[in-house]
Amino acid sequence: MAHPALKTVLNLFFKPECPLCGRPAETEFCRYCQTQLLRCQFPEGGEFPGDVPVFVWGRYGGALKRAIAALKYDGNPQIARQLGCWLADGWLGTQETLPKNLTVVPIPLHPDKLKKRGFNQAELLARGFCELTGLSLKPHGLERVRDTEALHGLSSAERQKNLQNALRVGKDRPPRPNSVLILDDIYTTGATVNAALRAFKTHRIPVAGVVALATTNTPPPRQRSRPKSH
Ligand SMILES: [Zn+2]
Numbered sequence: 001m002a003h004p005a006l007k008t009v010l011n012l013f014f015k016p017e018c019p020l021c022g023r024p025a026e027t028e029f030c031r032y033c034q035t036q037l038l039r040c041q042f043p044e045g046g047e048f049p050g051d052v053p054v055f056v057w058g059r060y061g062g063a064l065k066r067a068i069a070a071l072k073y074d075g076n077p078q079i080a081r082q083l084g085c086w087l088a089d090g091w092l093g094t095q096e097t098l099p100k101n102l103t104v105v106p107i108p109l110h111p112d113k114l115k116k117r118g119f120n121q122a123e124l125l126a127r128g129f130c131e132l133t134g135l136s137l138k139p140h141g142l143e144r145v146r147d148t149e150a151l152h153g154l155s156s157a158e159r160q161k162n163l164q165n166a167l168r169v170g171k172d173r174p175p176r177p178n179s180v181l182i183l184d185d186i187y188t189t190g191a192t193v194n195a196a197l198r199a200f201k202t203h204r205i206p207v208a209g210v211v212a213l214a215t216t217n218t219p220p221p222r223q224r225s226r227p228k229s230h
Helices: 004-013 031-038 062-073 077-092 111-117 121-133 156-163 191-202
Strands: 041-048 054-059 102-106 142-144 167-169 179-187 207-215
Touching: 031 062, 041 077, 054 062, 054 077, 062 077, 062 121, 062 179, 062 207, 077 121, 077 207, 102 121, 121 179, 156 191, 167 191, 179 191, 191 207
Parallel strands: 054 207, 102 179, 179 207
Antiparallel strands: 041 054, 142 167
């Protein structure tokens, strides 16, 4: 088996097989897996109310969970672009007008983790997202000052406490008067997002919302009613 770093490089140039099932694939995923992935999308849009609106594309499970694992742990950074485009397409569907003056900032990895993985999956998703939306991207708008990866198993309150000062605004800050759209791969307790909100608040940088690819949470039903089809 190829070294993960070598596999990462090879996968940037060759896409002979689907990273989820090994079948031949003409695009990032084979047709079977693409169908499975699109079934993970929340049909009514995954909007979560809160201090800032949170939009999540799909349910973290099945093919989408496998795709995120393939991206993060199995050296397949090339699939982030397609996933980022789907996220953008879903999010645009929830916007009344095409938003302007928004800068996308991905949640960063700790430098040690970045070195080990070779890429930040949230940044790659953000590139796909910005390609479709035309929004500007600041990959280093935030930086992680604490490694918080070892937080699995902690309670929500403990995670929150550990994460509070884990992020700070980086040198690559969004230009005024732009607001920030925070982007992450998985949205769970909101602890990471809260740490990001806190960091931006310290610098009086407005945050317009959060977008994420997947969540285990169930979105509340949409407010706007749609005519029923017969
Ligand atoms: Zn496949």
